[in-house]
Amino acid sequence: MTDTLHLDFETRSELDLREVGLHNYARHPSTDVWCAALALGDAEPVIWTPGRPCPDTLQKHVAHGGRVVAHNAPFELAIWNAIMAPRYGWPELKPEQTFCTMAQCYAMGLPGALEDAALTLGLSLQKDIEGRALMLRMARPRSRPGATPVVWWNEAEKLARLYEYCRQDVRVERLLEQRLMPLSDTERRVWLLDYRINQRGVFVDRVSVAAAATLAETLKEQCNAELGRLTDGAATTVSALIPLKAWLAEQGVRADSLAKQDLAELLDDPALPAPARRALELRQEAGKASTAKFNKMLAVMGDDHRLRNLYQYHGAGTGRWAGRGVQVHNLVRDMPPPAEVEAVLTMVRAGDSAAISAFYGAPLTEISRCMRSFFTAPAGRALVGGDWSSIEGRGQAWFAGEEWKLQAFRAADEKRGPGMYELAYSRMFNVPVESIANPSEERQIGKVAELAFGYQGGVGSWATMSRTYRMPPTPESQVVKYRDAWRAAHPKIKAMWKEIENAAINAVITPEQMFSCGFPGRQAHFKKAGSFLWLKLPSGRVICYPYPKLLDGVYGPMLTYMTVPSPEDRKSGKVITDKMNSGNWVRISTYGGSLFNNIVQGFSSDILRDLMLRLDECKAEIVLHTHDDCNIEIPKERAERAREMMQEMMRAPPAWAAGFPLFAKCVVMKRYGKG
Numbered sequence: 133m134t135d136t137l138h139l140d141f142e143t144r145s146e147l148d149l150r151e152v153g154l155h156n157y158a159r160h161p162s163t164d165v166w167c168a169a170l171a172l173g174d175a176e177p178v179i180w181t182p183g184r185p186c187p188d189t190l191q192k193h194v195a196h197g198g199r200v201v202a203h204n205a206p207f208e209l210a211i212w213n214a215i216m217a218p219r220y221g222w223p224e225l226k227p228e229q230t231f232c233t234m235a236q237c238y239a240m241g242l243p244g245a246l247e248d249a250a251l252t253l254g255l256s257l258q259k260d261i262e263g264r265a266l267m268l269r270m271a272r273p274r275s276r277p278g279a280t281p282v283v284w285w286n287e288a289e290k291l292a293r294l295y296e297y298c299r300q301d302v303r304v305e306r307l308l309e310q311r312l313m314p315l316s317d318t319e320r321r322v323w324l325l326d327y328r329i330n331q332r333g334v335f336v337d338r339v340s341v342a343a344a345a346t347l348a349e350t351l352k353e354q355c356n357a358e359l360g361r362l363t364d365g366a367a368t369t370v371s372a373l374i375p376l377k378a379w380l381a382e383q384g385v386r387a388d389s390l391a392k393q394d395l396a397e398l399l400d401d402p403a404l405p406a407p408a409r410r411a412l413e414l415r416q417e418a419g420k421a422s423t424a425k426f427n428k429m430l431a432v433m434g435d436d437h438r439l440r441n442l443y444q445y446h447g448a449g450t451g452r453w454a455g456r457g458v459q460v461h462n463l464v465r466d467m468p469p470p471a472e473v474e475a476v477l478t479m480v481r482a483g484d485s486a487a488i489s490a491f492y493g494a495p496l497t498e499i500s501r502c503m504r505s506f507f508t509a510p511a512g513r514a515l516v517g518g519d520w521s522s523i524e525g526r527g528q529a530w531f532a533g534e535e536w537k538l539q540a541f542r543a544a545d546e547k548r549g550p551g552m553y554e555l556a557y558s559r560m561f562n563v564p565v566e567s568i569a570n571p572s573e574e575r576q577i578g579k580v581a582e583l584a585f586g587y588q589g590g591v592g593s594w595a596t597m598s599r600t601y602r603m604p605p606t607p608e609s610q611v612v613k614y615r616d617a618w619r620a621a622h623p624k625i626k627a628m629w630k631e632i633e634n635a636a637i638n639a640v641i642t643p644e645q646m647f648s649c650g651f652p653g654r655q656a657h658f659k660k661a662g663s664f665l666w667l668k669l670p671s672g673r674v675i676c677y678p679y680p681k682l683l684d685g686v687y688g689p690m691l692t693y694m695t696v697p698s699p700e701d702r703k704s705g706k707v708i709t710d711k712m713n714s715g716n717w718v719r720i721s722t723y724g725g726s727l728f729n730n731i732v733q734g735f736s737s738d739i740l741r742d743l744m745l746r747l748d749e750c751k752a753e754i755v756l757h758t759h760d761d762c763n764i765e766i767p768k769e770r771a772e773r774a775r776e777m778m779q780e781m782m783r784a785p786p787a788w789a790a791g792f793p794l795f796a797k798c799v800v801m802k803r804y805g806k807g
Contacts, residue, residue, distance in 0.1 A: 205230050252678070350485070366379040443455065507804035514800050528728070541795070550568075581594075
């Protein structure tokens with residue numbers, strides 16, 4: 133059968149999906165379906181409700197391997213296989229025959245939500261907004277939590293309205309699919325691999341997580357109590373920013389912001405009054421280990437102690453994954469050595485914060501440093517993982533053809549040359565690299581310059597990176613000198629920004645014609661087709677910029693496009709207000725350095741994709757990955773051999789990335805760490 137089956141479920145449960153995660157939600161006894169809307173081919177959607185037999189057409193379609201399409205297909209797969217198959221006799225649905233229009237939206241730079249995607253594309257059919265409010269109400273019990281028997285919103289008129297809402301979702305989803313570009317064969321493999329990784333999950337040390345949650349809560353209460361005494365009741369919790377700022381002002385301390393980096397800068401002031409310093413230290417300490425993250429782990433963890441559905445395929449426009457649920461992309465990188473980790477966790481399980489303080493310092497700070505270690509391997513198994521060294525810095529040099537830098541990376545990998553940060557400072561100021569110590573102020577300047585200036589950054593980028601690495605404030609005039617010196621040392625990267633911008637602008641001016649940029653053999657290509665500007669990466673994958681438009685800018689034509697803005701987009705001032713503007717779908721401006729960032733992040737993500745597909749072909753069980761690392765779980769007796777093979781894979785670039793100086797060191801771990 134060649135027809136496509138479009139599908140949507142409406143469900144109900146005593147559990148909140150957002151609180152417990154999809155795995156636990158789909159498997160809870162109280163979770164059930166109100167209905168399913170099914171449309172085979174172009175037929176009008178029909179409603180199935182519990183008590184009816186599985187439709188014969190559905191049985192045959194699935195048995196013959198027919199396509200099943202849903203928006204956010206992992207949800208439908210979970211409900212189908214955890215509820216419909218065991219309770220209602222539906223055949224098992226294989227991921228390989230399931231297709232996701234949400235994934236297609238993300239891959240085209242469009243909003244993921246069905247409502248937003250339909251509005252963005254101007255579909256002739258739109259999602260039923262009023263029906264959505266009813267759906268949300270009917271998804272939870274009418275009775276109070278814990279009441280028995282559970283009472284649901286099941287009046288006949290509400291059910292009829294819900295059924296029509298479900299039908300409309302299928303109609304919109306089917307029309308949406310007709311407007312979307314299908315995933316390429318490679319991206320289809322990546323999507324299926326992403327599904328398997330999310331289903332496998334990662335094992336978690338539940339005992340230590342529960343103990344850490346309890347201890348962190350106790351320590352935060354102690355911080356709050358001490359703050360209350362210190363301020364004579366003016367500020368009674370470290371999270372009460374307004375009264376805390378007011379009290380600090382009375383101490384002669386102006387604190388416009390008490391965010392993490394601003395807090396660190398305030399504490400760097402040697403003239404800070406002692407009471408104010410202690411109050412700020414209490415806020416800093418209480419913010420180190422988030423009890424919310426520990427509690428989230430406990431809430432979404434399966435009975436087998438595994439966390440699932442941690443990744444959103446193509447969550448960023450460049451193709452990177454986004455974190456979901458427990459955010460594994462923002463874990464503290466400064467992890468202690470394994471022996472220290474085990475000692476700290478032993479103290480955590482004993483609830484002995486005094487011992488942590490005596491041996492290692494502030495307890496919440498130390499627990500925060502150990503955050504990665506709660507992700508571990510079950511008995512008899514080990515984690516094997518590694519991360520690429522400076523993959524974006526290498527990617528910048530590779531794409532632009534900055535050959536001296538590529539040679540420097542290769543020499544450093546072979547221990548034949550200096551570190552990149554020392555070399556950066558040396559090239560910027562024409563001083564002997566041997567004169568730059570590690571650590572030193574010069575090396576730190578080289579490091580921040582490398583991270584701040586590669587994507588056409590300037591004073592603002594320097595300020596962000598220097599704060600991240602705890603450098604003292606630098607006068608703007610000095611930052612400009614650093615910027616100009618870095619650019620002079622990287623002439624091909626500097627030239628590449630304009631080359632990329634010109635290619636993109638010319639593609640918008642001349643639709644259907646391709647414009648290239650990049651070092652020969654490593655090029656990217658821009659082409660405008662229809663309502664989209666397409667960027668083809670050296671890997672062959674495409675990045676999409678919806679509804680591109682040229683506007684008048686300070687320095688000439690300015691490229692703009694529509695997107696779901698990130699917090700960074702809003703902070704940077706890139707968001708442009710026009711008649712298409714709305715809160716979640718706005719027009720933003722871009723420029724050569726930002727497009728360079730998209731290209732480098734894009735093909736860096738493709739290097740990770742290539743590794744993950746190769747590992748999967750070898751039957752390796754991937755459990756965690758970030759932008760520059762990957763981790764598998766394997767029986768202990770095979771771990772060392774797996775480490776050798778994985779390290780070899782991570783150092784070998786894909787065929788399309790010939791000459792890319794990849795370097796990684798893989799390690800065998802009991803607990804997740806940094807390679």
